[in-house]
Amino acid sequence: MNQEDDAPENAYTADPGSADDAEATRRDAGEAESSRASRGWWDRNADEYQSEHGAFLGDDRFVWGPEGLDEADAALLGPAASLKDKDVLEIGAGAAQCSRWLAAQGARPVALDLSHRQLQHALRIGDDIPLVEADAGNLPFRDGSFDLACSAYGAVPFVADPVNVMREVHRVLRPGGRWVFSVTHPVRWAFPDEPGPEGLTVSASYFDRTPYVEQDERGRAVYVEHHRTVGDRVRDVVAGGFRLLDLVEPEWPEWNGQEWGGWSPLRGNLIPGTAIFVCERA
Template structure:
């Protein structure tokens, strides 16, 4: 009837079940398109417009140097996988690199355009943006000198080795590939920032994907769990050498909560794993 409030859509139901490549890809594209505005509003201040932050702990590439010395980035062709609003690519451009920011979400890339437009009079200029799935990179072989991903794509794909092999294909020999993901140990704990998130609630070895689905059973969000050993084997299967595995400690200055990340949990268990790899 006229004047009656519209029914609100039901909240997604969380479950653990199998989700293949196609379902995971559809869910990721839809979720990030729907939630990009809220994500950038909530976390944009922390991430900045042109900083390279590896995760909720706040580890900054300017200090960490995981991609190599900053003065060695000048002139490099760089690919950011799962770039969101391209904050990391913008930092790379400021170091003199030539970055391409790739993301599955059109709405996230719209935020990248917005930031570039707002900063038109400063910085190195607009970032090259590409909308594509990380399991099928639309680039020629050996196109890049460097690839990176800060929580982009890899946790959301059913077969991460496909991403590794695609990144390997588009990189030149000797190129570095550095990516961060949720630390595998976090999957054994509830996704809560407070004391309730400190007790083991699930098997670390349960690789069943975390899925949020609507009332029809359609996945609207999918995240895939891999153990630490799985991640290492994925890197090797993709043709890379693992140079370093970084588990950032929670810094004293960071008092924010971000989902299940918090100072309480961060001082006790690792929240992020960063894999520093090299193409053979």
């Protein structure tokens, strides 16, 4: 990885860092800079990401995080049978694997992503899912367009203003619509992003909300991730107009022997790695 040894846990990505000379630091990063960095990072790294993790993600599987929690088992959006004929927005869809699973249940998904290259991979896998290239903070849909919205490690960890994203999702959902999203568990930010024993020692303050930034030699951000505590995330959900129905912390399953960045069986059996927020439009 191109990050410092004491850098905080990073989101559900391939190894963060876009160039060998990227400098890891903690500093402020606003909405425009964060969005620009995310678009560039994913466009540059989509090929490697899909090559390295495509087999685990599958072409039409809905996985909530590196632990491998499957929506087919978790039913966080509701029973599979209830998804039929539902309009669903997937935010930060990548190659639209989750949307394909939703379509197989009879839903009508739309896959949205900031990265053009990620959506090209969605087209490579199949052209059966409507794709939209757009920013999660400015959703290009009419009010009340969807019954459900979901995001598996997409958009939310990378935006400077998560409340704006919550409000946008609230706007495009119909009354009573469910919004489910997963992020790196906030407690991981206190630990180094390492899968081995060195990743089990607290090295930073959990309460330090300073963004993690990788920047080039000119100081321009090439990767940005924003830390929120558990309480912050709950308050963001409520400020966005949602009720929090559940907070799911997947345990590491015995069958999963993979390492993915800082995720591993060693750490997964001791500390949570993923937090899934199940919300309902108020």
